[in-house]
Amino acid sequence: xxxxxxxxxxxxxxxxxxxxxxxxxxxDDRRDQLSDGYxxxxxxxxxxxxxxxxxxxxxxxxxxxxxxxxxxGEPLTxxxxxxxxxxxxxxxxxCEADVVFETTPLNPTDGEPAATYILNALxxxxxxxxxxxxPVAFAYRRLKALAERKRVSFRFEGTVMxxxxxxxxxxxxxxxxxxxxxxxxxxxxxxxxxxxxxxGRTFDECLDEARRLGIAETxxxxxxxxxxxxxxxxxxxxxxxxxxxxPNDVDRAGIRDLDSRETQAAAAAGRPLRLIARAxxxxxxxxxxxxxxxxxxxxxxxxxxxxxxVLIIETDLMGELVIFETNPGIEQTAYALLSDLIRVxxxxxxxR
Amino acid sequence: xxxxxxxxxxxxxxxxxxxxxxxxxxxDDRRDQLSDGYxxxxxxxxxxxxxxxxxxxxxxxxxxxxxxxxxxGEPLTxxxxxxxxxxxxxxxxxCEADVVFETTPLNPTDGEPAATYILNALxxxxxxxxxxxxPVAFAYRRLKALAERKRVSFRFEGTVMxxxxxxxxxxxxxxxxxxxxxxxxxxxxxxxxxxxxxxGRTFDECLDEARRLGIAETxxxxxxxxxxxxxxxxxxxxxxxxxxxxPNDVDRAGIRDLDSRETQAAAAAGRPLRLIARAxxxxxxxxxxxxxxxxxxxxxxxxxxxxxxVLIIETDLMGELVIFETNPGIEQTAYALLSDLIRVxxxxxxxR
Numbered sequence: 001x002x003x004x005x006x007x008x009x010x011x012x013x014x015x016x017x018x019x020x021x022x023x024x025x026x027x028d029d030r031r032d033q034l035s036d037g038y039x040x041x042x043x044x045x046x047x048x049x050x051x052x053x054x055x056x057x058x059x060x061x062x063x064x065x066x067x068x069x070x071x072x073g074e075p076l077t078x079x080x081x082x083x084x085x086x087x088x089x090x091x092x093x094x095c096e097a098d099v100v101f102e103t104t105p106l107n108p109t110d111g112e113p114a115a116t117y118i119l120n121a122l123x124x125x126x127x128x129x130x131x132x133x134x135p136v137a138f139a140y141r142r143l144k145a146l147a148e149r150k151r152v153s154f155r156f157e158g159t160v161m162x163x164x165x166x167x168x169x170x171x172x173x174x175x176x177x178x179x180x181x182x183x184x185x186x187x188x189x190x191x192x193x194x195x196x197x198x199x200g201r202t203f204d205e206c207l208d209e210a211r212r213l214g215i216a217e218t219x220x221x222x223x224x225x226x227x228x229x230x231x232x233x234x235x236x237x238x239x240x241x242x243x244x245x246x247p248n249d250v251d252r253a254g255i256r257d258l259d260s261r262e263t264q265a266a267a268a269a270g271r272p273l274r275l276i277a278r279a280x281x282x283x284x285x286x287x288x289x290x291x292x293x294x295x296x297x298x299x300x301x302x303x304x305x306x307x308x309x310v311l312i313i314e315t316d317l318m319g320e321l322v323i324f325e326t327n328p329g330i331e332q333t334a335y336a337l338l339s340d341l342i343r344v345x346x347x348x349x350x351x352r
Numbered sequence: 353x354x355x356x357x358x359x360x361x362x363x364x365x366x367x368x369x370x371x372x373x374x375x376x377x378x379x380d381d382r383r384d385q386l387s388d389g390y391x392x393x394x395x396x397x398x399x400x401x402x403x404x405x406x407x408x409x410x411x412x413x414x415x416x417x418x419x420x421x422x423x424x425g426e427p428l429t430x431x432x433x434x435x436x437x438x439x440x441x442x443x444x445x446x447c448e449a450d451v452v453f454e455t456t457p458l459n460p461t462d463g464e465p466a467a468t469y470i471l472n473a474l475x476x477x478x479x480x481x482x483x484x485x486x487p488v489a490f491a492y493r494r495l496k497a498l499a500e501r502k503r504v505s506f507r508f509e510g511t512v513m514x515x516x517x518x519x520x521x522x523x524x525x526x527x528x529x530x531x532x533x534x535x536x537x538x539x540x541x542x543x544x545x546x547x548x549x550x551x552g553r554t555f556d557e558c559l560d561e562a563r564r565l566g567i568a569e570t571x572x573x574x575x576x577x578x579x580x581x582x583x584x585x586x587x588x589x590x591x592x593x594x595x596x597x598x599p600n601d602v603d604r605a606g607i608r609d610l611d612s613r614e615t616q617a618a619a620a621a622g623r624p625l626r627l628i629a630r631a632x633x634x635x636x637x638x639x640x641x642x643x644x645x646x647x648x649x650x651x652x653x654x655x656x657x658x659x660x661x662v663l664i665i666e667t668d669l670m671g672e673l674v675i676f677e678t679n680p681g682i683e684q685t686a687y688a689l690l691s692d693l694i695r696v697x698x699x700x701x702x703x704r
Contacts, residue, residue: 026669030528038527163670165525172524173517175390175694176382177687298649298657300676305650312678317378318515318687324652324674326664335529335670342527350702 006039009345012046012097012126014088014117015104016070019131019158022334023101024063027341040345046095047076048088050104055082056095088113092120099344101337102130108222108231108247111138122146122154127348129340131158131333137231137247140238151351153344158336160186160232161309164325168343170240170313177317179240183278186232188307188328189216189223190255190275194292195305197263198272203256215307225254226275226290233277237286240313241279245288253291270297274304300324358391361697364398364449364478366440366469367456368422371483371510374686375453376415379693392697398447399428400440402456407434408447440465444472451696453689454482460574460583460599463490474498474506479700481692483510483685489583489599492590503703505696510688512538512584513661516677520695522592522665529669531592535630538584540659540680541568541575542607542627546644547657549615550624555608567659577606578627578642585629585640592665593631595638605643622649626656652676 013020027034027042034040044061048054053075055061061082069076077084085091092100100121104114111134118135121128123146130136135143136156147154157167170179185191189210196206207224210216217223230250237243255275266273271294279288295301300322304310310324325332365372379386379394386392396413400406405427407413413434421428429436437443444452452473456466463486470480470487475498482488487495488508499506509519522531537543541562548558559576562568569575582602589595607627618625623646631640647653652674656662662676677684 033528164673165521168525169517169521173520173691175691176385298655300652300655303650303652303655317683317690319680319684320678321516322674322676322678324676326672326674328671331669332671338669339525339527 006041008041009098010045012095012100014102019333020103021067023337048091053077054085054091057082099127111135115139127153127344133159137234153347155340162328163332163335177315181280181314184311185304187229197260198267226252229277229290237279241281242284243286251289358393360393361450362397364452366454371685372455373419375689400443405429406437406443451479463487467491479505479696485511489586505699507692514680515684515687529667533632533666536663537656539581549612550619578604581629581642589631589638593633594636603641
């Protein structure tokens, strides 16, 4: 796959949190492999953050220095060779980049301001990669249509199962086939809480553990009441089944009302409780249900432990396929950005 | 993905058994979708069979008529507009095709004559798709190198897990990442026998059932003694880990010596027996072991039932990913040929 002369892609970062910093270090570590193996040279020209400033550069911003800056709580404006910009919107309007990595925090109500950031970046002809499910759950059709009109890529592999291939898998490895239904365990926090209650701990003890591990959303109600699983199911249904739903369209129940006794009894009977998201296609739409279910222990849904995720996809031509991601962490989500970057590069080459 | 003018690909079939016939009907059913959605027009110019003759055509051989011919036990030479050829080698030398589908029966000793068929087809500049693990287990490097020299595609998605994406998954959805180890339940017959013994039946009763279901190899020793799982592990290690091993290099044990009592006791203790294939990478090589193991019931390896397969891939960048295929049949293997055909078409477009 080596090209004669590498293609240079200029990168912009909207958000430089844990995931983006892990990604920044990943691509810095793999600079030679990306150049020699993929014909891909990277240069960082813009970084926007919520509390460490927004900066542009004509050169190549040192990603390790930028990540270290954020970790020390210092502003990025102190980096060499950068110009300060007042805010993220201004940075998107002025940056000269080929690929924008949007990783701002999730807004579960309407996906903003990320959706507007992405719209503006696509509108200016930049490819966009996001790990943020908000804008995809609330504005997929609009973002996708704009990307097509502008002949750029819009990728979001990390939004549902971290680095485990889901969207790229269906698009590149399941051609011609149609997804007719899916089910899965998509939220780590609730899964960790259910497993903890199975071993006799209380709901609140388990939730505290999820918080300590850093996997619960800032507002954990969003996990516990099934909103996170619902938003992920919406992204899956809208992208893979052609639906056009919003998180409010989901028939949703959380795990708040379950107690340790019920959870232990279900597990002891070989039918543990899991928070399951299910979708059934119908025409161009889908019906989505999220709620706790008793599942067989020795089954893909039942064998999910800890922070692992599982997704069962049923297709017309290929039957049933299960993707299972074991105990994902920040590195796996960062990898989703890397695999999307490679995809953007491939698509850019095929457009030339 | 619609092209302005569809690309025509001329197809040749080496073997027209169950899988090839299911594939033939699949592409015939999807003619419009392949043309409108993928810019792909198909024309069948050659079919070679072991006992129904070998035929060439300047036109388009009717695949449904050919499949019906084989099913009625009639020679293909009776089809309209075809010329008879004496044998498969002669057909490969003379056919004008863009993609050859090789689906002859497995030869577990050396992969022949399929390996030679594929070499000759690649040597003549034709793309090759196979569902036959023999030639890939015994001659992968040679076949791959020839395909690269001739600038054609050599694809074999169906050789290990039927239609479940494994090779396409790693190549297209796990870029930059390196596979460092894998484990899996890759043989359906032994899995069915172990499940049957768990419910109290004898080894022989279970083997008879596998034969009735048509999933046992013609020579079932090949399943029972772990050769099939070993050949699949070799294909995985040689392709995904850069190894250059042969089935004889596998540290191999089968399930012949297990009895119902031992199998039932293991299952009752929550640690059922499964025939597991494992590989551990080391430099450009790999160490491969196939044999029965006790695994946790509520785990991906333990939750495999019936003819289902599972493969756990561990990578450096993306951690652990599990692919699970539920109760595959002939249609799924046929789908592997279809997904490879789409891949060949994409690669042909990118070479133009």
